[in-house]
Amino acid sequence: MIGQLLFKQEILKAAITITGSKSESNRLLILRALYPNLKIDNLSNSDDTKVLNNALVSSDSLIDVHHAGTAMRFLTAYLAITTIKSVTLTGSKRMQERPIKILVDALNSIGASITYQTKEGYPPLLINPPVQLESNVTLDAGVSSQYISALILVAPLLDNGLNITLDGTITSRPYIEMTLQLLKQVGVQANFKNQELTIAATTSIKNHTTVVESDWSSASYYYSIVALSQAMTIKLSSYKENSLQGDSALVAIYSKLGVVTTFNNDNSVTLSKHSKSVPQHIELDLSKTPDIAQTIAVTCFGLGISCHLTGLHTLKIKETDRLEALKIELSRFDAPITITENSLSLAKREKDFDNTRSITIKTYQDHRMAMAFAPLAFLANIAIENPMVVTKSYPDFYKDLEKVGLFLELN
Ligand SMILES: O=C(O)C1=C[C@@H](OP(=O)(O)O)[C@@H](O)[C@H](O)C1
Numbered sequence: 001m002i003g004q005l006l007f008k009q010e011i012l013k014a015a016i017t018i019t020g021s022k023s024e025s026n027r028l029l030i031l032r033a034l035y036p037n038l039k040i041d042n043l044s045n046s047d048d049t050k051v052l053n054n055a056l057v058s059s060d061s062l063i064d065v066h067h068a069g070t071a072m073r074f075l076t077a078y079l080a081i082t083t084i085k086s087v088t089l090t091g092s093k094r095m096q097e098r099p100i101k102i103l104v105d106a107l108n109s110i111g112a113s114i115t116y117q118t119k120e121g122y123p124p125l126l127i128n129p130p131v132q133l134e135s136n137v138t139l140d141a142g143v144s145s146q147y148i149s150a151l152i153l154v155a156p157l158l159d160n161g162l163n164i165t166l167d168g169t170i171t172s173r174p175y176i177e178m179t180l181q182l183l184k185q186v187g188v189q190a191n192f193k194n195q196e197l198t199i200a201a202t203t204s205i206k207n208h209t210t211v212v213e214s215d216w217s218s219a220s221y222y223y224s225i226v227a228l229s230q231a232m233t234i235k236l237s238s239y240k241e242n243s244l245q246g247d248s249a250l251v252a253i254y255s256k257l258g259v260v261t262t263f264n265n266d267n268s269v270t271l272s273k274h275s276k277s278v279p280q281h282i283e284l285d286l287s288k289t290p291d292i293a294q295t296i297a298v299t300c301f302g303l304g305i306s307c308h309l310t311g312l313h314t315l316k317i318k319e320t321d322r323l324e325a326l327k328i329e330l331s332r333f334d335a336p337i338t339i340t341e342n343s344l345s346l347a348k349r350e351k352d353f354d355n356t357r358s359i360t361i362k363t364y365q366d367h368r369m370a371m372a373f374a375p376l377a378f379l380a381n382i383a384i385e386n387p388m389v390v391t392k393s394y395p396d397f398y399k400d401l402e403k404v405g406l407f408l409e410l411n
């Protein structure tokens with residue numbers, strides 16, 4: 001299925017309410033499974049959250065999490081510690097290509113019993129009940145922070161809690177900090193110093209309600225829209241200045257790309273254009289914020305400025321190889337792009353967009369490919385292949401885009 005994005009209406013002001021953070025929601029679902037008196041408000045309506053929610057109440061011996069990375073990693077740890085019968089945990093074809101050995105080795109080293117059903121190091125996994133669980137574990141921190149978050153989330157269930165030693169350079173660090181902060185908010189003692197994490201055993205918590213902040217990664221697409229617009233102002237709800245989400249770094253990053261963020265008293269933010277000129281070149285290390293790399297690359301391309309984005313080694317093992325996908329799709333516009341194993345460089349765009357023909361963007365079953373390219377529709381004639389991939393994190397994306405004047409027409 002292909003959807004043409006049509007710019008139908010010049011809008012100057014819009015207000016959009018974005019669903020709860022998928023990352024916060026999926027952590028809180030695991031914590032609610034541990035502590036049923038935890039209440040969650042503004043839970044994400046993303047597919048990834050629904051899939052985890054369903055899996056946590058399932059009594060089936062086969063659980064399929066489709067494309068949801070956090071569900072796969074968090075459930076591996078949760079089932080490894082709690083299951084009383086054998087369970088097979090699997091996912092989509094792509095999920096079966098996303099590595100999980102570091103987490104499985106860490107869990108087995110403390111007494112879990114996980115084996116591979118098809119290929120060593122990858123789902124599907126056969127998870128058997130654990131024998132006796134120990135309280136010290138060491139793992140490589142450079143491949144995915146989700147392995148570490150998965151261990152942190154189940155740590156309070158262990159008799160003596162868990163000490164986790166992180167080996168090497170820590171990637172996607174704000175996600176680990178988010179996990180720890182959420183544990184602390186519900187009443188679990190946790191500490192993170194240098195490369196060591198300590199989580200205390202905690203059998204119960206006081207009644208507690210957590211309100212999920214809206215998703216900052218989803219907000220990135222509106223930052224891009226404002227940056228590429230002449231004078232649009234967009235109000236987004238519900239956000240706060242002290243976010244647990246690392247992608248709130250958008251505020252600082254997009255101030256360099258022409259967008260000013262104002263935090264309002266009603267838990268909203270207003271994005272507007274500032275009058276300062278935008279630099280002709282930008283360099284960013286995105287190892288703490290991998291999920292906004294595609295948005296930023298497309299914004300820079302649209303603005304016609306050059307960029308050098310680094311810290312992108314994790315992009316190759318996400319919903320698709322995002323570096324390769326960006327290279328192929330930006331090249332459809334003759335973008336001067338080069339990639340390495342961990343970086344992306346765009347030279348200044350020399351040509352104007354040729355809007356006499358429509359260019360179709362492939363999405364590779366990656367929600368962020370569809371959403372990152374959508375803002376380009378303000379400048380170029382584009383269509384999106386399999387546009388509904390967005391439901392992985394942001395099911396209302398196209399409905400919300402209409403509020404800024406962009407309409408998806410399916411054909
Ligand atoms: O813990 C999380 O909620 C996430 C961690 C990040 O993954 P990596 O740590 O694998 O980079 C991020 O890309 C993903 O979308 C969500």
Ligand SMILES: C=C(OP(=O)(O)O)C(=O)O
Pocket residue numbers: 067068069070071291318319368393
């Ligand atoms: C990488 C992502 O998700 P996950 O790893 O949880 O599938 C994402 O949402 O961009």
